[in-house]
Amino acid sequence: MSTHTMSPVTPTSPPDLTAGLVGATLQLRLGGAWFPVCDRSALIAGRGVAALLPDGRQVALFMDRAGRTYAIDNRDPYSGAQVLSRGLTGTQDGRAFVASPLLKQRFDLETGRCLDDDSVTVTVYATRVTS
Amino acid sequence: MPDTTSRPTIVVVGHGMVGQRFLEALAERGTTGRARVVVLCEEPRPAYDRVRLSSYFDGRTPDELSLVEPDFMDRHGIELLLDDPAETVDRAARTVTSRAGLTFTYDTLVLATGSYPFVPPVPGRDATGCFVYRTIEDLLAIEEYAKTARTGAVVGGGLLGLEAAGALKGLELDTHVVEFAPRLMPVQVDDGGGAALLRTIEDMGLTVHTGVGTQEVTTDERGAVNGMTLSDGSVLATDLVVFSAGIRPRDRLARDAGLRVGERGGVAVDERCRTSDPRIFAIGECALAADGRVYGLVAPGYEMARTAADAIAEVTENANEFTGADLSTKLKLLGVDVASFGDAHGAAPGCLDVVYADSRSGVYKKVVVGPDGALLGGVLVGDADAYGMLRPLTGSVPPVPPEQLVLPPGVGAPAALGPGSLPDTAVVCSCHNVTKGAIAACATLPEVKKCTRAGTGCGSCLKVIGQLLPASGDSGLCGCFKHTRGELYEIVRTLRVTSYASLLDSHGREGARGGDGCEVCKPTVASIIASLAPTLGLSGHVLDGEQAALQDTNDHFLANLQRNGSYSIVPRIPGGEITPEKLIVIGEVARDFGLYTKITGGQRIDLFGARVDQLPRIWDRLVRAGFESGHAYGKALRTVKSCVGQTWCRYGVQDSVKMAIDLELRYRGLRAPHKLKSAVSGCARECAEARGKDFGIIATAEGWNLYVGGNGGAEPRHADLLARDLDDESLVRLIDRFLMFYIRTADRLERTSAWLGRIEGGLDHVRDVVVHDSLGLCGELEKLMADHVAGYRDEWAETLDDPERLRRFVSFVNAPDAPDPTVRFVPERDQVKPDLTFLTLEGVTAR
């Protein structure tokens, strides 16, 4: 039987949100400036990750098979839970989307518009990858 | 308050199939609101599906055979008196008196007393061990008696006799059929059909004696059956006899009351089903119809029910009349399809037969055509697929030459005969007299059943109905693939496709290739690849490589996502058996991580409220205590529930706990089109509710009965008996095959219950494939399961051992140590619950 050492439960606060970035980084446009969030290698094509912004908001970051990156608000407007980064992504008519893992509503990753309900939109952020 | 005294009273005698249909027809016409309706029912239970009586031996319970919705009588204010037959009718006083002594005064009396089985007056006919085959009680008695019998004989080789013979065979008796006529089913089929039927039935191991009568039933010193003497002087040793030598209308009440009855029985009625006393109607098998015939089938009875209801409700427009019906039938007797329709024996002057016979395969087909080329009738044995089409064509000139109606497809020109060629007025469902036009007006099968009732009787018209409904067009899995899940499974298996991307790029729809797929096909293909992984030589870990991107969030994080973004963990507790030490560990883990605990409906304990970053640490504690986390998510095996069984329970006959544990460990981790659940009960009391499961096992004195296709959930369904009295090894082998066949052919998110209901041939087909190996697949199915079992690894423990995989278990990619501050809890009943008000505050940003 194996044993494992785990990091402690208590969070280090406030976290340094840009520590340890090396190589190609994914950046988000926040209020006119580019903010580096993570190494590009932290992204898996077709799957999302969540990141914390300096003001406490959360973003969901995605990369598609073609290497294009996307960032939208992590909050699922239907449940209020911060889970959009954990949804499954896909392409419909050439446009990338993510389906909420809770009740499966789909959101366009470029416009933030909910594909199943015209009246709902989530915030989108411009992204770029730099070295 | 309604004035009950001034309401007319309708008394119905007999609550069988036709009696119940009559009550429904009265309700449909609003009559139940205006009249008092009293029903006298001789049997101890409300009307049930006598046509499907034999399915009791396939595991259908008497309750499942019921034809009466539970609240039907209450809803319509009908008074149903069970177990209390009518004894006398006094027409002068207009009263009916029941056996219990109740007397009802009627304004209208409806006789729906059905028939009784005719037992030829041979000596010994009343001996212990002699039965008839008509009611559920008859079947219960036969089943009980068969336990001590080895040989059974059925007197009568007609439709019912063969059904009874099938039942005896199913009860594992050495079965004989004795038929007086020179062929089987003399009423329905001709000599050629009888020969084809005989061959197939003998191949099944039944012994058929045609052209001989029964002279005497012989008994032993205790008065129990021990044999029969036949008219050719031979003696047949047998422990049990079922008489099925025809039926006779139950017309005694009518006779005693002085109503007109036929010479050979039956209460004489006119076109509106009125007897010689205008206040009294007779419907169903007890009636002698206006055309001078007594009908022993349910469809004509239903038509009489509608006719009488029209007359009683004083419907004047398009009122039904009963002037006769055709005797078309399609049956599956001992697994052989047999159908006859129209003028099956070619009685019309100048008619000609067109016959195709292949006695090697037991197929015989005959159509009868008139001098003008019109189709008059026919007989189909062994392959009755064409029945649904041919019956409605009867009376018209078919659009193709008659030989094409009987030749197998591919011989000569293909029969270009689809339901499209039927006129709108053709009756497609003869049980409920529904035309093609009425069916075509509906969009879906449920709608057809609801609006027209078509397909809800014998079911023989379902195939044609399916062809008449608008094709759902695209049966593809999703916008990315035009294939069904079953087809994709075959592609992945035969072409050994090992990645989703290459499957999408090679087999996706035009516009979807090169893209990212969608949330429907990604997990579906992930599941297919995972179930074939050992066979394809892949590692199969759900977090490996590309697989990681395909999984639903639950599979990705190996736990169940909850409404506030936290996860639940359900440690596997195989069979529900757990040591006190392990119970304590679960308690300690929950306490240390502040988790909410609840006993699940699957005999385990759910721990709720873990954050992503806590999951590995929780698993670590569990793994060290000898647990593995379990699938309470995932389209995979969930739990195998057990009852305590023989070890403790005074009734138990097998060790149900051990079997449940063995099965859960064997099939854990198996990826399937939908979740799989199972249970094992230690005896027929069924405390583990095994018949509500995808595969349920119930112990017998001899071994195990295996039931399949059960379901709880939104559309509950009791599982059907697949095989009985299996030893441990045969049980497991059969489940292996069953599960792999399901995984191979089911649609996405199709539980076994829906799958069994959908696939052509249903349970019989599945039994053919997995028990009798009709497709030669069993070896391969077993191999696939052996690969799965050998390749199984604990996904959770493996994750803990791999730092690369562990990297994913953080709330934030840019702050790996920070917990998600939005996952908050508030107290409730001494535990915690998600703080939802906090989440729903629009624009909440946690600081």
Ligand code: SRM
């Ligand atoms: C935890 C539990 C309820 C409980 O507190 O007791 C539960 C909880 C859920 N059930 Fe269940 N079901 C639970 C027993 C059942 C049972 C009873 C049983 O298994 O004996 C049934 C009826 C039996 C059956 O499945 O046929 C049941 C029928 C369903 C269905 C309807 C399935 C259907 O075929 O209609 C769903 C929906 C689905 O799977 O699509 C469902 C789906 C769910 C999901 C997975 C919904 C979801 O996606 O979040 C719930 C996950 C809870 C979680 O995160 O842990 N659950 N669910 C039970 C877990 C049992 C276990 O230990 O594995």
Ligand SMILES: Cc1cc2nc3c(=O)[nH]c(=O)nc-3n(C[C@H](O)[C@H](O)[C@H](O)COP(=O)(O)OP(=O)(O)OC[C@H]3O[C@@H](n4cnc5c(N)ncnc54)[C@H](O)[C@@H]3O)c2cc1C
């Ligand atoms: C094994 C079997 C298989 C069959 N298969 C087919 C098939 O494939 N296709 C088909 O079309 N037909 C089939 N039939 C025939 C079909 O079941 C009957 O045609 C149908 O049940 C007739 O309905 P009914 O209401 O007239 O009679 P029943 O269903 O027999 O109902 C009559 C009821 O009246 C009751 N009763 C009688 N006298 C009294 C009284 N004095 N007071 C109160 N109650 C009384 C009886 O107990 C009975 O419950 C089959 C029958 C059997 C037994």
Ligand code: SF4
């Ligand atoms: S199913 Fe039978 S053996 Fe199991 S607990 Fe119930 S009564 Fe006992």
Ligand code: FES
């Ligand atoms: S013909 Fe019997 S249900 Fe339609």
